[in-house]
Amino acid sequence: MSVDEVSHVTSKDNPLLKELRKLAHDPGGYRKAGRVWLEGDHLCRAARERGVRPAVAVFAESLWPTARHEWSAAAPKTVVLPDALLAAVSGLESPAPMGFILDLPARQEVEPSAPTVVLDRLQDAGNVGSILRSAAAFGFKQVIAIKGTAALWAPKVLRAGMGAHFGLRLIEGVGIDALDALEVPWIATSSHRGEWLHRAELPFPCAWLMGHEGQGVSAEIEARAARHVRIAQPGGEESLNVAAAAAICLYASAAGADAQAAARL
Template sequence: MTSEATVHISSRDNALVKELRRLSQDSTAYRKLGRVWLEGDHLCRAALSRGWKPSLAVFSESFWPEVPVEWTRAAIKNIVIAEALLPEISGLESPARMGFVLDLPGAPALAPGAPSVILDRVQDAGNVGSILRSAAAFGFRQVLALKGTAALWSPKVLRAGMGAHFGLQLLEGLEPVALEALAVPIIVTSSHQGALIQQQVLPDPCAWALGHEGQGVGAELAARAGLAVRIGQPGGEESLNVAAAAAICLHASAIGRPR
């Protein structure tokens, strides 16, 4: 990559540094800026493998001389940033030596017949990211996040998702009425109500509804559900973590499908 195609930044007052600082530290900044900051090679590789084209690739000064050529050609423009600025743009205890800036596309239209996951006010970023990983793993390509759910493209959700975002259709900020467009049955889970999941014939495709960590699925969403199932807990615990419950439910739906 020629120097003409590379920008070197050493000032913390640089506009891009200020923007990356916002993206790495403000969970909803991406909504205003229309782009996200992917820190570290794992997320960057995941984005490239799904066909995403970064607008910027950012490398530390120490890493730049050894950057593989495929990285230098990945983005529209390369940025080399002074080592001292890495903590400014990082959300990690040990800042990564590289990252991508991705421009986010507009929100996709809701696909009525798609296998889906509905998130109803799931607030913990780690839980949301873990659920996205399970959704991608088990073929639920559409995620519908109702208002009150953690920001889907926030840095913490991105890290917990481990690249799942790039293979999913993500819609967020929805009101429950938007679910009227779904043409697949909605299934809700409970620790105490409904038949055991292993005793049910699960509809496929379907939409699994997963609720708030403490309150569960809200009444309005529960009223829209066509089926309620229960995950048995012979060990006697009162409830499961919502991300663990999601993995069990999505796997139960997926095991009958052709691989």
């Protein structure tokens, strides 16, 4: 599109503003709308770097004069809003001057052989986003969220994920039976039983099972795990935050896979 093909919206009652308010503040609003709101330069760049093209690019009036040269062709539709109107729909303490509206990615099927993280009813959006970020960093390509887990495309999860969403195969809202498609070994985390992580020879690829912040992995899923591991905590704490535990476990898998590959050379 040319830089002249830009819409300027000035009414707070505009349908686009109503949609943005819903997407920015309702964690599950994207499911009904079929669209996702990315707020801020970082998330927008992360999406673009992964080849994701938004349906609409939104800019504050104060930013647009300097941003238009870089972003004018970012989306088939560009909307410029008064700063106050964009700030009014923001879900951030410090509102961002730009954002993208994306069409919600099509639902995907489970990839049987992919390195996977399974989220079993995790409630905290920050934990979920942090785990997605660790998964992407350590080579786990697929995340399966069992029903009851925080919405993967919710605004807080997107912010905590810091762009990891766009490098992952995300499957959410499924029942336990969806895990039957996995052909990789399942590894369950535990605070009280199983082999010590730092002594374990971990398979790769595999599927790490991360459970509810208070209840852990459900008994039904845990019973089907091929391995159980626990993390040594010499400092004496009772348990680790699930996002911290996931980062440690996923790093251990990645490091182990790298060591095994080096040994074969």
